[in-house]
Amino acid sequence: MKKIFILIFTFSINLSYSKEIQVNLLELYKELHANPELSYQEYETSKKLASLLESIGYQVTRNVGGNGVVALLENGDGNTVMFRADMDGLPVEEKTGASYASKNRVKNLEGEEVFTMHACGHDVHMTVLIGVAEYLYKNKDTWQGKLLLVLEPAEEVSGGARNMIKDGLFTKFPRPDFNLAFHVSASLQAGKVGYLPGWAMANVDSVDITVKGLGGHGAYPHTTKDPIVIAANIVTQLQTIVSRQIAPTDPAVVTVGSIHGGTKHNVIPNEVKLQLTLRSYTDEVRNQTLSSIERIVRGSAISAGLTEEYFPVIEIKDEYTPAVFNNPSLVEEVQRSFVNTLGDDKVIQVSPVMGGEDFGMFGRVEPIIPTALFWLGAVNNEVYEKAKRDDLTLPSLHSDLFLPDADPAINTGVEAMSNAIVDLFANKI
Ligand SMILES: [Zn+2]
Ligand SMILES: [Zn+2]
Known part of the structure; x- marks a missing residue:
């Protein structure tokens, strides 16, 4: 040697x-x-x-x-x-x-x-x-x-x-x-x-979420299921994954980098699209983050009174980086x-x-x-x-x-x- x-x-x-x-x-x-x-x-x-x-x-x-x-x-x-x-x-x-x-x-x-x-x-x-x-x-x-x-x-x-x-x-x-x-x-x-x-x-995952709703007139929100409000609720709830669900000693990031929906002041749209980037080191934290997202998104749809066919669609992109x-x-x-x-x-x-x-x-x-x-x-x-x-x-x-x-x-x-x-x-x- x-x-x-x-x-x-x-x-x-x-x-x-x-x-x-x-x-x-x-x-x-x-x-x-x-x-x-x-x-x-x-x-x-x-x-x-x-x-x-x-x-x-x-x-x-x-x-x-x-x-x-x-x-x-x-x-x-x-x-x-x-x-x-x-x-x-x-x-x-x-x-x-x-x-x-x-x-x-x-x-x-x-x-x-x-x-x-x-x-x-x-x-x-x-x-x-x-x-x-x-x-x-x-x-x-x-x-x-x-x-x-x-x-x-x-x-x-x-x-x-x-x-x-x-x-x-x-x-x-x-x-x-x-x-x-x-x-x-x-x-x-x-x-x-x-x-x-x-x-x-870090592990890098890209996730697309399409939040569905029932659009209509902005002045008659009670006749709609507003996907903008549901999406806003999802964005806020997602913040609890890192702060409340993952151990503080395990690094993780959940960032919503893009949110798009709607065309005009007084029209409630049918859908809102979110794009997320997720970061972690271990496979355990990665899986925990992904399943938390699924739970939060589903829970938000249920609390808005949407039926299963209108539940948000989650797509985990295949450009995963380990x-x-x-x-x-x-x-x-x-x-x-x-x-x-x-x-x-x-x-x-x-x-x-x-x-x-x-x-x-x-x-x-x-x-x-x-x-x-x-x-x-x-x-x-x-x-x-x-x-x-x-x-x-x-x-x-x-x-x-x-x-x-x-x-x-x-x-x-x-x-x-x-x-x-x-x-x-x-x-x-
Ligand atoms: Zn680069
Ligand atoms: Zn590079």
Whole structure:
């Protein structure tokens, strides 16, 4: 063990790539940033990166679970390590003012024309993956193992991971011993990385509720069953799930993000539509939340005097994202490697969030593969200090103002992840 550690440490110190590669990576980043594609439509992005990985020397398989790409480098005996980056952008109009800002407009799957932006930093993830690919290929005489680089489509709509697994990611290719990923952080400075053992990101469910009623004249409410009042009652009652029904020690969120019904002041409509997002960590809390919703919705209809045929319809959307559970032993190993590479002050323990990431899906396939997602600092140092000084809020992920400090973030990501992967090739956790 000690011997391996020293070997790795020497490698870590020596790891620095040439200026030329840095410049290429930044150019690649800017090109990806300027040309974001929406979920399920990452055709050009996936084509470009597949060719790039092939030209570096990887064995590349295209169209894995849609636009997914798998690049494999088999390099002797050792663990198989998977490193994932996601490829899709968001329907957001970029307002960062960057010279390489996206001006792209495309048709979404519903046929509407929308702006697109890499507002979740997936362009950084892809660039880091290419940097890692290039570095580990060039230095393949310093390690032994199998490297599985995965470019995932449709992460934002929770389809990519599921589709890639269904299409044989863990059966057609060497099965990973470890799954790793980075996600940029909108609150951590560029040059730093974040780690967290255990629950890191939440289960995400989307639920549609159609509240039915009997419409009529606004001046004769007694002749109607007003779905607006029933919906208002449901919205209020839903607030008691987290505050009164789930244990205070178990994190959960129930948010009604959309409520629509009615057309005019004096017309009581026939229905109101609600859209909810639910968050939790454990399956128990997830199931408890879903059954509470069912009970509350049904109870509200009964108390309004509606008969069964008019009970609200609940639809749990199938774009479920499972929570990300970071394998504690894997986090410990990688965190140690990050410290060796970047120094103690650059490796920060972060708090869990209730955001979702369908990377969690890769850690749920039996037999379970140790899986961990790490945060890659992306906030410009000056912006960070100014925000702290003036008590300003930094743009969050998905904001039209979110602009990573790409150069230091990418270099840190490539350096830290390349070393961590090399460490894991030889590691027996
Ligand atoms: Zn996102
Ligand atoms: Zn993301």
